[in-house]
Amino acid sequence: MGSGDPCDPPLHPVNMTALVDCNSFYASCEKVFRPDLRNRPVVVLSNNDGCIVAMSPEAKKLDIPRGAPFFKVQQRLDAAGAEVFSSNYTLYDDLSRRIMDILHSYTPHLEVYSIDEGFLDLRGDREFLLQQATQIRTRVEQWVGIAVSVGIGRTKTLAKIANSWAKKREDGICMPTDEDWPRLLARTDVRDIWGVGQQYAHMLHSNAVHTAADLKACDEIWVKKRMTLVGLKTLWELNGKPSFTMEEVPPSKKGIISSRSFGKAVTEKEDILEAGANYASQAAEKMRSQKSVCRVIHTSITTNYFREGDRQYARGITEELPHPVSYTPQIVAVVRRQLEELFRPGFRYKKITVFLTEIEAAGQKQLNLFYQEDARHAAVMEAVDRINSRYGRQTLHCQPKRPGSNWQMKREKLSPCYTTRWKEIPLVKTG
DNA sequence: TCTGGGGTCCTAGGACCC
């Protein structure tokens, strides 16, 4: 790329993008209130204690792949003295919110990209930005107890790459100079570029495009053809031209999924119906929290395809409703009816999914001439949502849990909700 | 016994229209 290229950014940019990313976030959260775990391997499991989703640095040294089924590596973890946790999203969400609040105090332009990452638009010269990065790190560490890395570049893609190098550094900060970048990109495998996954990495390598520097120098037409518009934007970003914009206000979800595997195989229809009602309520609640209604409800059910000896069954039903809904009892009724139709006796079921889609804003829903909405529904749901958010999900619900029901998620190694549940707030001994 | 749960965007191709 020649220096006279019109795409070249100005030499002294005012705006830079910083990516602040928490190190081993879930595992770090589990350590915050457990100083005894400071230098011990910690891993966090997916829902149902299924597979490994997060590992502390000590655990990463055990050479266990992320995503490994827990039961296959349990022995090795035990032998290494690792502490294992079920995922505790209540805790992670709360700590995440605290961190994002801190980040927001550094810029009005913050994109909360995921539970453990935020992009910040920062202005200033190099020295100022480095000082800000240092302060962010210190503050998050002191106020929340989580270590973060900061990568800074002209675009989101470059900030991501800088961040991955920051994680390898003692000071946790990486803001390459113009002179540093070519060397850094030449040492970055294409697989480690944001937006390049397994498939594209394989395709690129077999076309002799091995590093970020190689991709940066590729022909635009070729990249567009092989990797669609998203790939082309990535190329532009590597060249310093911002092409992925900051999303400061999270867009409303276009579809809401509530899907869970069962702790163990489920065979009884009553369990399936109860789980369905539960997932439907959860999805409806999430939808109301973004002030939306949906017009289409999809429910599906499947057996465990990992068990090759079992008879397999998988089916779904999609239904367009005559009018949009957000009232939990209505949604639950539809899902129940769909499950009644989907259920076949004699199978060992593993998972059901409830998917709400064709979502629109609650205020502007199209009225149906023949449907008179009950004005009390909205008021009831508002009250229910408020009570459940204050006293815990399921304080008020649509369908009581039967004694002996069999579909619950497995969470045998759950840590306390240290920051959100009065009974579980840690006590500090003084004197 | 035991293998996660959310999401997004883009493209190609078919149906249909004038």
Next chain:
DNA sequence: TCTGGGGTCCTAGGACCC
């Protein structure tokens, strides 16, 4: 040889992210 040429809308499927 050569089989209209646009448009729109919808869906399925593939890629990616954390």
